[in-house]
Amino acid sequence: MELSxxxxEGVTSCIYRQVHKELFGGADRYYAPFLAPDGQGKVKLSALRDVLPENNEGLLLVPQILCSAPGPFLALADELAAMGYDEVNLNAGCPSGTVVPKHKGAGMLGDPAALDAFLNEVFSRCPIRVSVKSRLGLERTDEFAAILEVYKRYPLAELIVHARDRRGLYQSVxxxxxxxxxxxxxxxPLVYNGNILCPAAYNHIMSTFPNLEAICIGRGAAANPALFRVLRGGEKLRIEELRSFFRLLIERMLAYGISEHFTLGRxxxxxxYVNHMFPGAKRELKQLQKASDLKEFDAALALLLDSxxxxxxxxxxxxxxxxTEENA
Ligand SMILES: Cc1cc2nc3c(=O)[nH]c(=O)nc-3n(C[C@H](O)[C@H](O)[C@H](O)COP(=O)(O)O)c2cc1C
Known part of the structure; x- marks a missing residue:
């Protein structure tokens, strides 16, 4: 079973992906945070830079598009195909209040007929394979039966299901x-996504759904960047690895041209996410959040790592x- x-968005940039791959590895593929094209299918240069092949060397990357109009989706897919990508992923899960009312992201799930019409046009003209990352519904998870019927009409490269409805945001079970x-x-081919935050959760999904194509992990790996390695039976995360991870991330962001202020925010x-690997370090974490420049951040980070x-x-x-506690 593959791990992805x-x-x-805001976390797993090309810099993050490269550093993660270099220091930890263990992920068979990475999905890029969504590109949101305008009416002509264009995206900002800074967003496009994130998926340029030269910024993603040595890793298997699938770019993602957030868009519910076939024209701009296809125009951007053409551009990604010209860069050498052979698959693009449709975002049918973003729960944001600025996205859903425009019938994008999870907003695409509220009207299966419109989703069908979109996919019909996309699949008839897209030059590369299309996979979908979908929630189970907009308001309720029982909407999924009708949504799945739509997906079944098309040769999706892969269906990643984030097992929540939009209302569940990132909190519902x-x-x-x-x-x-x-x-x-x-x-x-089906991929499970949602709350794989520790080895016990991974084992639980593996034993419940043994024939999955892959398991896709977000916050669990953002909290513990060695999680993929651990799931493959490798070593647990070491504190010195975290130190190197942060140092490299900062160095590479600055070298990429990201301002000090923005790097600090990132x-x-x-x-x-990583906070959760330091239970009880309230004081140190507060200090990190208060850091007003990278020098202060470095000092506060050292306190946390040495706490x-x-x-x-x-x-x-x-x-x-x-x-349960027992099977964990
Ligand atoms: C900060 C943040 C940014 C996200 N950005 C995206 C995104 O760009 N595209 C997408 O399909 N999902 C995005 N997601 C959803 C995750 O990919 C994933 O589906 C979700 O976190 C559930 O999986 P997890 O429990 O393994 O984290 C984002 C989630 C978070 C918390």
């Missing part, structure tokens, strides 16, 4: 009962149905 790193519909009915965003509170078995909080 889920897209996380994944609905494995509704996910089973995809497991039993999907014609496309690092704080990453720390939000003695690092626990390589800790994980981002969240559970799965049927996952």
């Amino acid at each position: 790193f889920a897209p996380m 994944p609905d494995l009962h509704a996910f089973r519909l995809a497991y039993e009915g999907s014609r496309a 690092m704080k965003e990453m720390l939000y 003695g509170r690092f626990d390589p078995d800790a994980s981002f909080p969240g559970t799965l149905p049927g996952l």
